[in-house]
Amino acid sequence: MYLRCLNELEDHGVRTVSSQALAEQFHLNAAQIRKDLAYFGEFGVRGVGYYVRDLRRHLRQILGLDQKLRVAIMGAGNLGLALADYPGFRQEGFDIIALFDNEPNKIGLHSRSGVPICDIAELKRRARRDGISIAVLAVPAQAAQRVADLVVASGVKAILNFSPGALQVPTDVKVKGVDLTVSLESLSFYLARGESGDT
Amino acid sequence: MYLRCLNELEDHGVRTVSSQALAEQFHLNAAQIRKDLAYFGEFGVRGVGYYVRDLRRHLRQILGLDQKLRVAIMGAGNLGLALADYPGFRQEGFDIIALFDNEPNKIGLHSRSGVPICDIAELKRRARRDGISIAVLAVPAQAAQRVADLVVASGVKAILNFSPGALQVPTDVKVKGVDLTVSLESLSFYLARGESGDT
DNA sequence: TTTTGTGAACTAGTTCACAGCT
């Protein structure tokens, strides 16, 4: 989140930013931000604040964004194709190398921006050859665990999962879930409360 | 999350579930789950656990899912169209009534599953007429704040925001952000640590 | 006997407040 904010500040030509200013952006306490950043090193300058360019570089390195990560998207459906062309990923330095699907008449095609659709049977080979760091799961719910197993078997250690429900994976594989339904439901909850409450 | 799990249990014909069993599913402590559920009422039966069907009904009511909520998607790009046809939304009872865009040659078209693309100038009218509860923002980053302002002006009180960065909205409007880039970056962080660490 | 609901104990996270740099 801080990185996102710093990107914007740098684009706007801002050279320096204080914890106070960041706190207002995020509706957080200034001490929180100083603790967060100080955890990784002393990036600030007393009396001045943080140099936007330097802090941005540090955060990118901490996040491992100093090297281009190769990403594969599983499932060339509506969502998979949309994610393959999502401009934000490339902008932040991620390299979407391929979509994988098992539907024969999709294989060989490309997304609008030119990401190739490959046979999921090719996954293991391509993972080894090209070095896939992250797999994005955009397949139907009922296929999710099966595809996750394939992804794990091909040696990928990080999964971004758009299917609902938890995946069963070994402990050395990290799964980050994005459950769109849960997101809408949390808004529904807010609205249901809101009729006669606060927060 | 619990609701998602209960849906699955009910589909599998499971009648009753204990906090212990749920805890294993979610890698949580059983007391945690009992506290969470007991906060809203005494749904469990001592010596038995929770009746899946009853608990599911209770949770749906707590989340406000006992009434169909109408959802509008702002931005008929790749992502917007994919979200409009996402099966999970309808499955949970959300009603995607329309996509809104400002590109003249898109207006009047429909998504694959038949959601109409309307002129964003129609938003206010349709919000009043049809009663839009939630707006999903799937527009380019630079347009996000502008579109959010339109959404707020049309009286919608809940926004699911797929653009990066924070939106400025009145305090009575709830924004839930889904930042795809941040999700990938958190996986990148895990991988960067993982080379020589744990967690 | 089994499993919930919950006060008490414990743990983690946040904010305060100020010494220490620039």
Next chain:
DNA sequence: AGCTGTGAACTAGTTCACAAAA
């Protein structure tokens, strides 16, 4: 003077452990 970094104080969240219920 201004702002960071951080121990101390405080607040929130989690887990334990057991009485009460089926």
